[in-house]
Amino acid sequence: MNIPSPGHPPQPPAGGAVAGRSAIIRLAGVGKQFPARKDGQPVEALSDIDLDVPAGSVLGVIGRSGAGKSTLIRLVNGLEKPTSGQVIVDGVDVSRLPENKLRAVRRNIGMIFQHFNLLSSRTVFDNIALPLEVEGAAAPVIRERVERLMSLVGLDDKRSRYPAELSGGQKQRVGIARALATNPKVLLSDEATSALDPETTHSILSLLSAINRELGVTILLITHEMAVIRAIAQQMAVLDGGRVVEQGDVFDVFTRPQHPTTRSFLAAETGRAPPSFVADRLAHEDAPGMETVIRIIFRGRFATHPVLAQVSRELDIDVNILGGTIDAIGGKPFGVLIVGVPGGRDLSERFVSFLAARDLDTEVLGYVPASAFA
Amino acid sequence: MSLPALSLDILRLVGGATWDTLYMVALSSLAASLIGMPLGIFLATSQRGELFAAPLANGVVGAVANALRSTPFIILAVSIIPFTRLVAGTSIGTTAAVVPLTVAAFPFVARLVESAVREVDQGLIEAARAMGASPLQIVRKVLVPEALPGIVLGLTLAVVSLIGYSAIVGVVGGGGLGDLGIRYGYQRFMPEVMFMVVVVLIVMVQAVQSAGDYLARRVNRRIRRA
Numbered sequence: 001m002n003i004p005s006p007g008h009p010p011q012p013p014a015g016g017a018v019a020g021r022s023a024i025i026r027l028a029g030v031g032k033q034f035p036a037r038k039d040g041q042p043v044e045a046l047s048d049i050d051l052d053v054p055a056g057s058v059l060g061v062i063g064r065s066g067a068g069k070s071t072l073i074r075l076v077n078g079l080e081k082p083t084s085g086q087v088i089v090d091g092v093d094v095s096r097l098p099e100n101k102l103r104a105v106r107r108n109i110g111m112i113f114q115h116f117n118l119l120s121s122r123t124v125f126d127n128i129a130l131p132l133e134v135e136g137a138a139a140p141v142i143r144e145r146v147e148r149l150m151s152l153v154g155l156d157d158k159r160s161r162y163p164a165e166l167s168g169g170q171k172q173r174v175g176i177a178r179a180l181a182t183n184p185k186v187l188l189s190d191e192a193t194s195a196l197d198p199e200t201t202h203s204i205l206s207l208l209s210a211i212n213r214e215l216g217v218t219i220l221l222i223t224h225e226m227a228v229i230r231a232i233a234q235q236m237a238v239l240d241g242g243r244v245v246e247q248g249d250v251f252d253v254f255t256r257p258q259h260p261t262t263r264s265f266l267a268a269e270t271g272r273a274p275p276s277f278v279a280d281r282l283a284h285e286d287a288p289g290m291e292t293v294i295r296i297i298f299r300g301r302f303a304t305h306p307v308l309a310q311v312s313r314e315l316d317i318d319v320n321i322l323g324g325t326i327d328a329i330g331g332k333p334f335g336v337l338i339v340g341v342p343g344g345r346d347l348s349e350r351f352v353s354f355l356a357a358r359d360l361d362t363e364v365l366g367y368v369p370a371s372a373f374a
Numbered sequence: 375m376s377l378p379a380l381s382l383d384i385l386r387l388v389g390g391a392t393w394d395t396l397y398m399v400a401l402s403s404l405a406a407s408l409i410g411m412p413l414g415i416f417l418a419t420s421q422r423g424e425l426f427a428a429p430l431a432n433g434v435v436g437a438v439a440n441a442l443r444s445t446p447f448i449i450l451a452v453s454i455i456p457f458t459r460l461v462a463g464t465s466i467g468t469t470a471a472v473v474p475l476t477v478a479a480f481p482f483v484a485r486l487v488e489s490a491v492r493e494v495d496q497g498l499i500e501a502a503r504a505m506g507a508s509p510l511q512i513v514r515k516v517l518v519p520e521a522l523p524g525i526v527l528g529l530t531l532a533v534v535s536l537i538g539y540s541a542i543v544g545v546v547g548g549g550g551l552g553d554l555g556i557r558y559g560y561q562r563f564m565p566e567v568m569f570m571v572v573v574v575l576i577v578m579v580q581a582v583q584s585a586g587d588y589l590a591r592r593v594n595r596r597i598r599r600a
Contacts, residue, residue, distance in 0.1 A: 077504055106506035117501035120596045121519040130515065131505040162595040182505070 023052035023088075024186060024218050025076055030085035030095075032071055032242075045071045046242045049085070053235070055185075058212050058219040060229035060250070062265060063239035069222040072239065073188050076220060077109045078102040090185060107135055110179030110217075114191035116171040118163040124150065124174050125159045131181040149177040153207065169200035176207060180217070187211070189221035193228060205231045226265050230254065230329055238262045251329045255299040256361060271325025271336040274365060278322045278338065282366035290367040291320060291340035292348035297361040298326070298335035308337070311354045317343055319351075342370050384558075388570050391554040394468045395578070398543065398550055399536045402475035406536070407529060410480040413439070414487025415513060425499070425509040439481035447478050447539050451546050471548030475539055483532045490524030491517050523594035530586025534579050541575070551575055 030049040036042045046068045053059045063069045074080040075087050078094045087095040094105055118127050128149055132142045150156050153173040163171055172192060179187055189208065193201040209232045212219050223229060229236050229250060237247035240261040246253060257263045267273050274282065278293060286292070298307075312319050320340035327334055341348045352362045413435060419425040420432040442450070451474035458473040459465045494517055502512045518525070541552025551571045559568025591597075 079500065079503060100508075103506040103508060106504055109504070111501070111504040113497060113501060115497055117495070117497040119498060119516060119520060121522065121593070122595075130502075133515065134502075134505055134507045134511055164596050178505075188504075 022055055024055040024090055025051075025053035025220060026086070026088040027051040027072075027075065028086045028088070030075060030082045030087060032068075032075065032080065033083045044242055046075075046082075049244055051237055051244060051247065053186075053218060053220050055218055056212070056216050057235055058209070058221070058233045059235040059237065060233035061220070061222045061237045061239055062224065062226060062229055063222070064224060067239045068242040069224075069239055070190065073190055073220065073222050076186070076188055077106050077111060107131070107182045108184050109186045109188060110182070110184040111188040111190065112172065112175045112179050112192045114194045116163070116168075116175045116195075118171055118174055118178075120163055123160050123162055124155055124166070127163070127174055128177045128181055131178060135182060145181060146177075149180060152180070152211075153177045167200075168196050169203060172196065172200075172204050173207065176204075176211070180211065180215070185218060187217050187219045189219060189223075191223055192221065194223070194225070201228070202231075208232055226254075226269055230269075234330060238265070251299075251332050251334070254329050255297055255334055271323065271327075274338045275323040278340075278368060281368045283368065284366055286345060286367050288344070289370055290344075291342050291370045292345075292351075293322065293365045293368055294339055294341055294348065294352065295363045295365055296335075296337045296339060296355060297363075298333070298337065299361070300359050302358040302360060303333045303335060305358070307355065307358055307360065308339070311351060314354065315347060315350055317341060317347055317351070338365070340368060340370075384564075384567055384570065387554060387558065387567070388551075388574060391549065391551045391571070392574050392578075395537070395540050395550040395552075398468050398471050398475060398540045398548065399533065401469075401472045402479055402536055402540075403529070403533045405472065405476040406479035406483050406532060409476070410483025410532075411487050411525070413480070413484040415491055415517065417484060417488040418491035419509075419513070419517070425512060435484075439484050442477065442481040443485070447474075448542055448545060450474060450478055451543060455546070466547030468549045471540070471543040471546065471550070474546070475536055475543065478539055479532055479536050482535065483529065486528030486531060487521075487525055490521040490528055493524055494520045523590045523596075526586060526590040526593060530583060530590070533582050533586070537575065537579055537582070 027049050030046060031044070032046040034043040034045055049072065051059075051061075061069055061072060071080055075082055076089060076094070078087075078097065082095050085095070086093050089105065090108065092105055094102060097105065119130065122130065125146055128146045129142045132145060137145070147156075150159060153176055155170060155173055155177070158166065158170060163174070166174070175192070187208075192208075193204050196204060205228065208219060208221075211217050212232070219232070221228070221233070233250050235248070236250045236253050237244050238253070238259060238261055239245070240259070245259040246257070246262045253262060254266065254269075257266055272295070273279065274293060274295075282293060283290070298304075308319055308321075311317075320342070322338045322340050324337035325335065341351050348364070352364075355362050416426065417432060417435060417439070420428045422429045445453075454474055454477060455465045457477075458470050461473050462470040464470050498516050498520060499512060502516045507515065540548070540550050541555070544550060544553025544556055551574060555568050555571035558564045559571060
């Protein structure tokens with residue numbers, strides 16, 4: 001299945017091709033312990049983390065607060081040192097480098113933050129110039145570079161403004177421009193949109209996506225929102241209790257989540273959970289006169305086939321559509337339908353196997369009285 | 375006491391003493407800032423896990439600052455007379471008075487600068503580290519500029535305190551407005567002298583505070599301005 005998505009520039013094919021590229025960030029067997037406070041146990045922030053970020057890709061790490069996301073992203077530029085394992089960025093093991101050598105590596109890694117972390121005492125221009133000043137760049141070089149970055153992020157007219165005079169979205173644009181000032185190969189994004197409203201979030205994510213596509217900057221982002229991952233990432237990892245519990249291609253993880261944590265993150269995504277009028281009446285036990293409520297995930301070869309019509313004809317049943325959504329992830333069609341199947345256990349089992357034969361995933365969510373929606 | 379003769383002489387006296395006070399306060403403020411600012415920055419950045427982590431040195435400097443600040447100024451001024459003589463060549467006069475004033479004020483400045491620097495958002499330090507800045511660059515380009523409004527207000531407070539302290543150095547032969555007020559206003563019982571001394575001191579403090587507030591506002595970019 002390869003439907004070119006209209007309106008999108010060609011994206012790097014997700015999955016195989018991306019994974020085949022060499023990793024620009026590689027975490028191998030990484031663990032991080034924080035020393036005990038008073039006479040408590042040491043805190044195991046991360047354990048056994050293996051993660052590859054292919055060069056030129058966008059990888060999103062999702063987790064709840066306290067899952068270890070912040071620690072993980074800070075390992076990459078050496079703001080945190082792992083207790084065990086290796087952190088290799090562009091061929092250099094940053095976990096072994098002393099602080100003064102790390103500084104040179106950090107200039108090759110941009111970082112943006114949830115609360116922007118702009119200097120209130122500096123104008124937009126001077127904030128973006130800071131990494132270049134740190135590097136010791138000459139004034140004409142700084143001016144040329146900063147001006148280009150200001151127009152890249154669309155802030156040419158804010159040159160002499162101070163952060164206090166900017167909106168949240170504008171501040172994050174300054175943050176992005178600053179992170180790109182030294183032409184880094186890698187951009188780390190620490191919850192960069194978590195303090196922004198949905199519309200601004202969307203525009204910042206589009207900007208990051210464009211930077212990844214057009215400048216070839218590899219992006220590693222951490223977030224607690226599936227929508228962020230879905231919007232720009234090709235690869236993802238789910239972090240829970242300091243461990244990577246699931247990782248892979250975003251489409252695969254979204255459409256076939258394996259771990260309960262992943263499922264619970266996805267539950268919030270529209271269309272996956274049954275609508276409230278169904279959920280409220282949902283029973284765990286089957287009984288005569290009940291419809292079986294089944295969630296069907298449409299993906300792969302048959303995603304766009306009229307499967308429901310076929311199964312209705314074949315089994316001679318009236319499938320009741322209760323909810324759902326049809327969408328695309330990374331340009332690949334993907335749908336979720338919640339349906340009610342009448343006629344007891346026998347029919348619903350035949351229904352499920354019919355769909356299974358067409359490579360569609362189903363899950364029985366429960367049972368509702370057939371007359372419930374009459 | 376005839377009024378016309380009195381006002382001319384008194385004006386001359388008050389004028390001279392005002393100049394002495396300005397001289398002492400200006401010089402000791404400058405010296406206390408030069409010593410206190412770096413110390414304050416050190417205090418704010420040298421605890422465990424900080425930029426220039428040196429917990430032991432931090433503890434020692436902190437303890438010395440506390441000791442100096444808890445000694446009453448009059449005791450401090452008298453007890454360091456040998457040191458004053460060593461630095462200024464004499465222990466009497468306005469120039470000599472600058473020494474105890476400086477010694478009393480620099481720990482105060484250091485603590486004020488420390489608290490201003492500690493107010494700087496940790497996220498900014500992290501951002502600067504992430505862009506590869508060295509600790510010295512972080513101090514120069516992040517901590518000092520970001521803490522500047524607080525530093526200016528702190529220095530203003532220190533100068534105002536120094537104006538108060540300078541009134542005490544008359545006791546150790548320092549001269550200035552305080553000395554004039556005690557000797558003429560109190561000991562010779564000339565309330566009009568005392569009155570003028572107090573008025574000049576109030577005006578001086580007011581002027582310093584207003585200038586400090588204005589400057590702090592000027593350098594504060596955290597406030598939105600139309």
